[in-house]
Amino acid sequence: MAHKYYTQLILGISCLQILGMLPSEISAQSRNLPSLSSEAGSEQHVVVDMESYQYTPSEIVLEAGQTVRITLQNQSFLVPHNFLLDDPTGARIVELDVSSGEMQDVQFKPLGPGIYPFYCDKQLLFFPSHREQGMEGRFLVR
Ligand SMILES: [Cu+2]
Incomplete structure (x- = not known):
């Protein structure tokens, strides 16, 4: 029983890590886009x-x-x-x-x-x- 909870806990943590990584990747991509467009249209x-x-x-x-x-x-x-x-x-x-x-x-x-x-x-x-x-x-x- 205790072992099962422990496994769920580990799974939960790794899920949080994946979720935590995704937004940072997305925001890194969206940070690139405006800088490109502002470079192209710096006027x-x-x-x-x-x-x-x-x-x-x-x-x-x-x-x-x-x-x-x-x-x-x-x-x-x-x-x-x-x-x-x-x-x-x-x-x-x-x-x-x-x-x-x-x-x-x-x-x-x-x-x-x-x-x-x-x-x-x-x-x-x-x-x-x-x-x-x-x-x-x-x-x-x-
Ligand atoms: Cu006039």
């Missing part, structure tokens, strides 16, 4: 809507030294917008026109931390520019 991707007269989102946090791909979608009807991006020193990095209803991708790599402002300087006749009407935003690079 950052942001989708920004352009409307009259705002960018959504207008404040975006980015990592320095990593390429970012920005997808700009002009949601306005018949209103062209653009995307002018400056680095923290005020130097222009990106200048891109996006016609009404269009979508365009642009990439850049923020080299250092700081505030990278972007805005739309389109203007109709004597009306205030889109930027003056609130169409601006910024990347907070850290």
Whole structure:
């Protein structure tokens, strides 16, 4: 009787060991997958809507030294917008026109931390520019 219990106890322990090993193997495999995909897609991707007269989102946090791909979608009807991006020193990095209803991708790599402002300087006749009407935003690079 005592011998039988002892055998069950041993079996129980080895079962626990097998169970204990399996999750660690699974987690090791799943740890590999994200690292591979993040290696392949180490770029950052942001989708920004352009409307009259705002960018959504207008404040975006980015990592320095990593390429970012920005997808700009002009949601306005018949209103062209653009995307002018400056680095923290005020130097222009990106200048891109996006016609009404269009979508365009642009990439850049923020080299250092700081505030990278972007805005739309389109203007109709004597009306205030889109930027003056609130169409601006910024990347907070850290
Ligand atoms: Cu605009």
